[in-house]
Amino acid sequence: MSSSTPPQCLVRGSINIDEFFHLPHIVRPGETISSSKLSRGAGGKGANQANAVARAGGNVVMDGCIGEDGIWVRDGLERAGVDVGRVMVVQEQMTGRAIIQLAEDGENSIVLHKGANYHTPPSDTSPSLSGITHLLLQNEIPLPSTLAYLRAAHSGGVTSIFNPSPMLSGEKLRQFPWACLSWLIVNEGELTDLLKETGLAVPSTTGSAPASAPTTTPEAPIASAARAEMLLFRRSNADLGLICTLGARGILYLPAGSQTVGYLPAATVVNGVVDTTGAGDCFAGYFAAGLMRDEDLETTLRTCLTACAMCVEKAGAMESVPSRAKVEARIA
Ligand code: ADP
Ligand code: NA
Structure with missing residues (x-):
């Protein structure tokens, strides 16, 4: 990739319509209840991550599929500064829907319909990454599409970032071409699943204390299990950058x-935590x-945390x- 190429990120991933029904309680089998608000x-x-790249000031192209019912979502992304030239409207398909x-007690429950997100355009077989320097992937579209983009990025010298949420399982995980990937972002649960499924044993931290254990131990490192898991995964993936949120x-x-x-x-939350939805995508x-x-790298990570x-x-x-601009103002 020429050093004069201006950075441009492509997000190949899901686009959904989220519908929130405010209810006294989660609906029970056979029950009909009215929502107080929709x-x-x-x-x-x-779409969330493409929006976040744009908010962060990056040039970003969204590549995904919607139905005609999702045109307003595409238009919203465009207003947010996302290039939507690669958003495809698929006839007779519904936009992915959540x-x-x-519920009043804070509980929630979600039904997901993949809809057009699982449409695979012929271009997914050998995607074009011309002009793209960075590729950002999740796991809410068919895996073969994700893999085709990842392989194209690898052979084209494009930096790739994968946030596999929901986490892959079984054979799909064991056969994943990690060597094609530049950065993997997971949370603790996803990291544990990854290690389990790939057959890498995690040393147990719950043994009996050694006889010479001092009476005052130094403060235990934060997330020591996740640290051990990252180092284990490192052994078989030397060139992969890892982040665990x-x-x-x-x-x-x-x-x-x-x-x-x-x-x-984490950076200081100023007026209390209101809603952690989308924090991972923001990151x-x-x-x-x-x-x-x-x-x-540390400058980037601190900006992400703020x-x-x-x-x-x-x-x-x-x-x-x-x-x-608001993040920079908060950091300053
Ligand atoms: P995910 O939703 O993908 O599991 P996390 O919950 O780990 O992601 O959140 C991503 C990042 O958002 C965290 O690394 C942290 O910086 C920030 N974050 C999430 N929840 C909180 C919180 N309650 N207080 C402060 N920061 C938070
Ligand atoms: Na939020």
Whole structure:
């Protein structure tokens, strides 16, 4: 890739319509209840992350499929600064949909319909990444499409970032071409699943204490199990950058080639946590935009953490992602 190529990120992923039904309780089998409020929003991890790249100031192209019912979602992405030239409207398909029941006690329950997200255009067989420097992937579209984009990125020298949510399982995980990937972003649960499924044993930390155990032990490192898992995964994937997000505790990170797991705490949440929906997507989008600026890794990660703290201070998946200017102002 020529160093004069301006950075451009492509997100190949899902686009959804999220419908929130506000209910006294989650509907029971055979029961009919009325919702007190129905609200609608744009969603899907692909669209959320594309929106976050744009908010973070990165040039970003969304590549995904919707039905005619989702044109407003595409238009919203475009207003957010996302290039939607590769969003395909598939006739006679419905846009992916999440039907979310929100109960008064805070419980929720979700029905997901993949819809047009599982349409595979012929171009998915050998995707064009001309002009693209960074590729951002999730796991809400057919895996063969994700893999075709990843392989194209690898052979074209494009930096790739994969946030496999929901986590792959079984054979799909064991056969995943990790060597094609630049960065993997997972949370703790996903990391544990990854290690289990790939057959890498995690040393048990729950043994009896050694006889010489001091009476005052130094403070245990944060997320020690996740650290051990990252180092184990490192053994078979030397050139893969790893990030594990830890919710309110922040992140662990292990750059390609390194044997030292770094930790950064979450940034301070100013007015209390309102809604953590979309925090992971905010992180992934800001991370891609940081890589595109080719700045020091820790600077990028700190920017991501501040963006995420601001994201959880507000409701919603897309609207709550702060602009880079606001993040910079908070850091300053
Ligand atoms: P995911 O939703 O993908 O599991 P996380 O919950 O780990 O992702 O959140 C991603 C990032 O968002 C975290 O690394 C952290 O920086 C921030 N974050 C999430 N929840 C909180 C919280 N309750 N307080 C502060 N920061 C948070
Ligand atoms: Na939010």
